Amino acid sequence: MTPVLELQDVSKNFTLHLRDQAEIGVVRDVSFKVDAGECVVLGGPSGIGKSSILKMTTGNYHASGGRILVRDGDVEVDVTQASPREILSLRARVIGYVSQFLRVIPRVSTLDVVAEAARGENGGEEQAREKAREMLSLLRLPEKLWNLPPATFSGGEQQRVNIARGLAASRSLLLLDEPTASLDALNRQTVVELIEQKKREGVAILGIFHDEDVRDAVASRVIDVSRFAPQPGASQKELTHA
Amino acid sequence: MSDQSLLSARHLRKMYGARLGCTDVSFDLHEGEVLAVVGESGSGKSTLLSLLSTELEPTAGSVHYRFRTGETRDLASLSEAERRFLLRTDWGFVRQDAREGLRMGVSAGGNVGERLMAVGERHYGQIRGKAIDWLTRVEIEEARVDDMPGSFSGGMRQRLQIARNLVTHPRIVFMDEPTSGLDVSVQARLLDLIRGLVSDLGLAVIIVTHDLAVARLLSHRTMVMRGGRVVETGLTDQVLDDPQDAYTQLLVSSVLPA
Numbered sequence: 001m002t003p004v005l006e007l008q009d010v011s012k013n014f015t016l017h018l019r020d021q022a023e024i025g026v027v028r029d030v031s032f033k034v035d036a037g038e039c040v041v042l043g044g045p046s047g048i049g050k051s052s053i054l055k056m057t058t059g060n061y062h063a064s065g066g067r068i069l070v071r072d073g074d075v076e077v078d079v080t081q082a083s084p085r086e087i088l089s090l091r092a093r094v095i096g097y098v099s100q101f102l103r104v105i106p107r108v109s110t111l112d113v114v115a116e117a118a119r120g121e122n123g124g125e126e127q128a129r130e131k132a133r134e135m136l137s138l139l140r141l142p143e144k145l146w147n148l149p150p151a152t153f154s155g156g157e158q159q160r161v162n163i164a165r166g167l168a169a170s171r172s173l174l175l176l177d178e179p180t181a182s183l184d185a186l187n188r189q190t191v192v193e194l195i196e197q198k199k200r201e202g203v204a205i206l207g208i209f210h211d212e213d214v215r216d217a218v219a220s221r222v223i224d225v226s227r228f229a230p231q232p233g234a235s236q237k238e239l240t241h242a
Numbered sequence: 243m244s245d246q247s248l249l250s251a252r253h254l255r256k257m258y259g260a261r262l263g264c265t266d267v268s269f270d271l272h273e274g275e276v277l278a279v280v281g282e283s284g285s286g287k288s289t290l291l292s293l294l295s296t297e298l299e300p301t302a303g304s305v306h307y308r309f310r311t312g313e314t315r316d317l318a319s320l321s322e323a324e325r326r327f328l329l330r331t332d333w334g335f336v337r338q339d340a341r342e343g344l345r346m347g348v349s350a351g352g353n354v355g356e357r358l359m360a361v362g363e364r365h366y367g368q369i370r371g372k373a374i375d376w377l378t379r380v381e382i383e384e385a386r387v388d389d390m391p392g393s394f395s396g397g398m399r400q401r402l403q404i405a406r407n408l409v410t411h412p413r414i415v416f417m418d419e420p421t422s423g424l425d426v427s428v429q430a431r432l433l434d435l436i437r438g439l440v441s442d443l444g445l446a447v448i449i450v451t452h453d454l455a456v457a458r459l460l461s462h463r464t465m466v467m468r469g470g471r472v473v474e475t476g477l478t479d480q481v482l483d484d485p486q487d488a489y490t491q492l493l494v495s496s497v498l499p500a
Contacts, residue, residue: 084480
């Protein structure tokens, strides 16, 4: 069976035109696969390019080289070559991305924010709202907040809305960028259970978790991103997190 | 989702005498897609909007439009009557200055109803009913239907302009800096309203703005213009979060974080 996600020799450099064309190498020769039902965790110290790998996979960053193959039903799409329309279509159906931060849309209620993500290709409005209510209760967001826009919520509350939204949607590939960063122990445990459930459903997950308990609980395997450092040997000393 | 584009521009160029308006602009727009054109004053973005909406004739290049019948035609080949009909039915144009997009001597309801009459609606009660419905959708109270736009605030006028344009269910709406000149809170409300309507109605939109936050909130794709040329184009979040071109990097880094 083909993997859900495969990166082949992916590299990322930033060219800073405003800094005399400085070239900042982030990662190079990134190659790995993620199969259905497994949770692959990107490990290594911060600033080493873990988030960049997730962002390239969802098409938010350009890849400077290599291929990022995402399985969409019977076809494989190379995200690095896909048109904006193809990437938007992948995000709407195939790839879910949960970051640490909720990009708040003014005036849209919390329930609608989550329900919008849950609305599948054929699911009805009421099913989507039911799913949204379920996710928000699971993550212990007080019901009195559901009809308010999340703009004024605390960081932890916003993050729970963000996770509820990210996990309410049915996607075959989930990219998680520290989804548990500012959660209390109880909600962290809930997120762990939700991730386990996604794995059982056959979702392929690629994630970054700084919290060791969460990482140990969900990781099928850990890939040390420092081995993709642009200058070989430069970050060998930092191989501690793997 | 149709794979055929609704509007496609190829190598558009406009010269004002010896001065360059814009050059070599090509793109495709599909149904339901929102394209933001960003750049500073003089970048050619408003010229481009005028070329696309047939208000200006290009010096070179072409714009093709797919009609509701499925037929695709070069806009330059339309007769004046066909062009005007298109502007009244399939297209909308929301202008920066509401006074240019509205008839200031006609009531709010009349401004909306006029577009309906232009497409052949004759029943007064129905026209008034639809006008009130659209005023409500853009959050203007029914009680204001007989008031003149001159008595409206800037934000209300823009909302009225939007109602006037959307009442005929257009397929493409051109927007020229629709939120500039408004207070920040008024801007947020208007943007949110536009965002909701665009997604509910599946509208294709080309929005010209100098405000990157507007592009991020509303658009799927962004085209960055400078000196009449397109310097970068792509998925909006990619252009804004990982800009490749030197000028785009400057634009993105010049914005104060909110």
